[in-house]
Amino acid sequence: MRTVRKLIFLLTCGFRVYYSPVLVIQSLHLFLRSSMTTNYIFITGGVVSSLGKGIAAASLAAILEARTLNVTIMKLDPYINVDPGTISPIQHGEVFVTEDGAETDLDLGHYERFIRTKMSRRNNFTTGLIYSEVLRKERRGDYLGATIQVIPHITNAIKERIMECSAGYDVVLVEIGGTVGDIESLPFLEAIRQMAVEVGRAQTLYIHLTLVPYIAAAGEMKTKPTQRSVKELLSIGIQPDILICRSDRLVPNNERGKIALFCNVPKKAVISLQDVDSIYKIPSLLKSQGLDDYIYQRFGLNSPEADLSEWEKVIYQQANPIGEVRIGMVGKYIKSPDAYKSVIEALKHAGLKNRLKVNIRLIDSQDVETRGIEMLKDLEAILIPGGFGYRGVEGTIQTVKYAREKKIPYLGICLGMQVALIEFARYVAGMQDANSTEFVPDCKYPVVAMIAEWRDQVKNLGKPVAKDAMGGTMRLGNQACYLVAGSRAQELYGATTIIERHRHRYEVNNVLLKYIEAAGLRVAGWSEDYKLVEMIEYPDHPWFIASQFHPEFTSTPRDCHPLFSGFVKAAGDYQKSQK
Structure with a gap:
């Protein structure tokens, strides 16, 4: 009886408002759904x-x-x-x-x-x-x-x-x-x-x-x-x-x-x-x-x-850590920690998994530019999260250089992968002016660029290339990634194919990638069509991994993400090696 009354009510509402047949149809649709x-x-x-x-x-x-x-x-x-x-x-x-x-x-x-x-x-x-x-x-x-x-x-x-x-x-x-x-x-x-x-x-x-x-x-x-x-x-x-x-x-x-x-x-x-x-x-x-x-x-x-x-298990793990690690997160929006809410939570989840309390030190990348890498001392791991725009980017690049040279565990996410590539191109592969066209459109070595910019890359090195409109050019949501056999990433995931969420516009420039690989950086993951770089690693380093996607979005306190779990474990291992 209540169902009938509800249907009558919805239909009469449609007739009462402007006597509109469209509203009657909408009311019926609402009822049926x-x-x-x-x-x-x-x-x-x-x-x-x-x-x-x-x-x-x-x-x-x-x-x-x-x-x-x-x-x-x-x-x-x-x-x-x-x-x-x-x-x-x-x-x-x-x-x-x-x-x-x-x-x-x-x-x-x-x-x-x-x-x-x-x-x-x-x-x-x-x-x-x-x-x-x-x-x-x-x-x-x-x-x-x-x-x-x-x-x-x-x-x-x-x-x-x-x-x-x-x-x-x-x-x-x-x-x-x-x-x-x-x-x-x-x-x-x-x-x-x-x-x-x-x-x-x-x-x-x-x-x-x-x-x-x-x-x-x-x-x-x-x-x-x-x-x-x-x-x-x-x-x-x-x-x-x-x-x-x-x-x-x-x-x-x-x-x-x-x-x-x-x-x-x-x-x-x-x-x-x-x-x-x-x-x-x-x-x-x-x-x-x-x-x-x-x-x-x-x-x-x-x-x-x-x-x-x-x-209850989560709460017990949180209350009973067996150690503590100091992890520095160097980003552009540190003044608002909510800008990195999922990353911060994912680090905590990894701490639960490893029974380690994660002491997260939030560091503004602009402060690294002005005050120097002294700010990074005493850290047992370094993470650079995503971000847009040029402000503070040079500070993140110097941070990557410090982590790579000091053999400190490093995890880069989205922008964190792109600046890792830029740093390696500049200081290892010999591309002194390497950059992203997002930051410097006319850079000599655009190792990160919009896909549309690659066509004339070889002919136009050092010259601005016309860009597509910014709207509708993001890669968003779940996409498949194929992990390279024998890579650390494949070992961490325990799989050869993974699904991860994306939110970015610029990609690794495949035209210049071969020179960077020749200098020692390794591609650890490719997009589904094997055309876009999804993960990179530096084999000559205890733990140096970066991803174009955002693993933090799928980490939970009950199911920690393997990249974060491996990263926090590496921080604990680094801490032990320094004693």
């Missing part, structure tokens, strides 16, 4: 940003997955950019690349590190993407001359994307970016309010993450910010079912009761989420307060208790 077995958890935030909605969503998903549910997570970002691909990493953090080549919010990296489900372009969209799609349909005439409005056109587009991502999953967690009260988030909040009407309130659940600050001068916690935030949410038409209260300490029982009373939720649905020394403790922290049990009762689900033994 919705799964009666899919449950939706919408996660909003209040008071202030950066409370950790992404970590909380991922941790809850990990518990539900441990109870044998098929789970996925979505992130709805309120900014106007179509995607984060062109946003400065210093301002927004890293761009996380999915298997299918989508440039997405860094929270999707958290999702993949906590659950086995792989994210895709369907798991993240922005206000800019929604508006651009609606306007494209309007220009095509899809709306038959209707006046385009936020309701229903924008909200319908949001709901359709949520439905598209939900097919085949038991539970879909949807994180709304920003905080309640932000003007940018209103269309998303209105869309998820409508979801409860259209899908059914029994299949939707609202979690609100809010701040409960401790005022040291008063010696007490204050619940008023949470009350105000919930009031703001209620004004939009959303009554939260669960409140997750972020604080620097455990929220006492009395304060939880007060929050429950004023915010109209059961006391057992007020969850305290205090600061912890490891984000991987959060699943256990939430489970210990019965959050998953409450959700199961709310949805009428039935499955075994969550088995968090894998996370």
Whole structure:
């Protein structure tokens, strides 16, 4: 009966708004795509940003997955950019690349590190993407001359994307970016309010993450910010079912009761989420307060208790290292560590695997240029991550030279591979002015360049070559790589063919590659068609490997990536050799 009522409601909505047949068809489509077995958890935030909605969503998903549910997570970002691909990493953090080549919010990296489900372009969209799609349909005439409005056109587009991502999953967690009260988030909040009407309130659940600050001068916690935030949410038409209260300490029982009373939720649905020394403790922290049990009762689900033994193992490894290594990460965006979030986490995962605490020293590549390589002393391994643009590049090249000559373990990723090639060409292969055309378009030896620049390479050495447009020239997402037999890379992976994720535009110049190989550098991995260099090694070095792809995107605390595991092990071996 509820299914019939829902269908009638959707159809009448279509007729009520401009009497549009198109909206009726859209309503039918929405109804047919919705799964009666899919449950939706919408996660909003209040008071202030950066409370950790992404970590909380991922941790809850990990518990539900441990109870044998098929789970996925979505992130709805309120900014106007179509995607984060062109946003400065210093301002927004890293761009996380999915298997299918989508440039997405860094929270999707958290999702993949906590659950086995792989994210895709369907798991993240922005206000800019929604508006651009609606306007494209309007220009095509899809709306038959209707006046385009936020309701229903924008909200319908949001709901359709949520439905598209939900097919085949038991539970879909949807994180709304920003905080309640932000003007940018209103269309998303209105869309998820409508979801409860259209899908059914029994299949939707609202979690609100809010701040409960401790005022040291008063010696007490204050619940008023949470009350105000919930009031703001209620004004939009959303009554939260669960409140997750972020604080620097455990929220006492009395304060939880007060929050429950004023915010109209059961006391057992007020969850305290205090600061912890490891984000991987959060699943256990939430489970210990019965959050998953409450959700199961709310949805009428039935499955075994969550088995968090894998996370307990992670926590044990983290708390009981048998040693410590110092690894320097020399990059362009060090002032914003979130720009390298996946790399930092992957190094920590490798530390768990090797039972070593990884002490990561973040070093700005520009500081290496101005202050010299003295900054690199006392390191037991060096990593150079990805980046774009010329700023700080000479500092990374000097860093590679130091690691190569001092026999310090080196791992280069994307830009880190390109500068390793430039350094080797300059100081070993005798190409004194070697560079990338990204940095110096008229360099004499463009050992890294756009593929389109190779055609006239031999004739035009020392002259600028016309470039293709920057847009649409990236290699993105999963691509196959063939590892060379007998290489260190092949030994680390234990395979001859691997799949890794890419995000780059410039490639190793095959015209000049043979001269670099003749000087001793070895290609360890090729693209699927054997035309592009994917990995390089320096055999005359204890551990010197670089990749064009981004291995950090597939590393998790439960399944450490072999390149990072081998790199951290090499750091431990180097440390022993120096004693």
